[in-house]
Amino acid sequence: MRRRIASLIRRNPWVPFVACACLMVVFAVSVWIRANGGIIVFAGIAFAAACSFWGYCYRAFKFANTPSLDHLHRRQYAATWDALASSPQEARAAACGATDERHVRLSAQRAVNNITELAGIQPGDHVLEIGCGVARIGLELASRCLQWTGVDISQNMLACAADRLSQLSNVNLVHLTATNLDSLPDSSFDLVYSTNMFDHLDQMDRCRYVQDAFRVLRPSGRFYVDNTDLESDAGWAAFANGVATLQSFERAPFQPMLATEAELTAYVRRAGFVNIHAHHRSPVVILIAIKP
């Protein structure tokens, strides 16, 4: 019941205000027409209760700056991420929490360093990012490789990415209409990576992207994937906080889902990769693997 009410109010934030206004009118009219004392008291109590409910809702949702997406399921990826990226500014915020270009570029450095150090980027590489968002990472990596391709399920994200990459000629953006890489040919990339993206996927979709990464990589191609690490202290703290505070609320479809080294290794190994190495760099766990 509480969850239904919370979800209703998130989707229709005007409801408490309208309820309050209606009950105020009822109370005022009952006083004006000198209605029966019981009716006046009842209308007064209902009006006061509606006011305090309105105040509660205002405080509860004051800090929610993301749209209410409780009505969407996790696997409605396109609807979720298009809603989160309804303007270029919101797209940047949804990708990395920063809205101004300088901070977006700064925020990319950690992942760029990890990818460069652990997977390596060669000048002749064809590189693919799965779930590229606003090309936060692509903008930094494109100048270091031959061709950079970014794929994403959200057209709004890709529109922002196209704008950010407009000065580069060796980039390619592909809109995915489903959670797979069916639109990309076999054995066509030297490096496939996905960062800050698997957190948002259902487990089976994570596994599908690993299998598809294997297919589109050339022999000796490298695969890089990261996810917030349930086994790190920071990852556990975020997860435990959710356990403590999100019991009676709908969980948003973009709520990060943590993973472990064991889970990611299972997908990567079963897909056929070899030379699998895990790196724990709190709060993420990174897997690097090679296609034989």
Ligand SMILES: C[S@@+](CC[C@H](N)C(=O)[O-])C[C@H]1O[C@@H](n2cnc3c(N)ncnc32)[C@H](O)[C@@H]1O
């Ligand atoms: C938090 S953003 C990160 C974007 C980018 N990797 C970065 O680090 O800046 C997650 C991205 O994954 C994309 N995404 C979510 N679900 C997806 C799916 N099923 N297939 C492909 N992309 C997806 C979203 O549209 C969004 O652009």
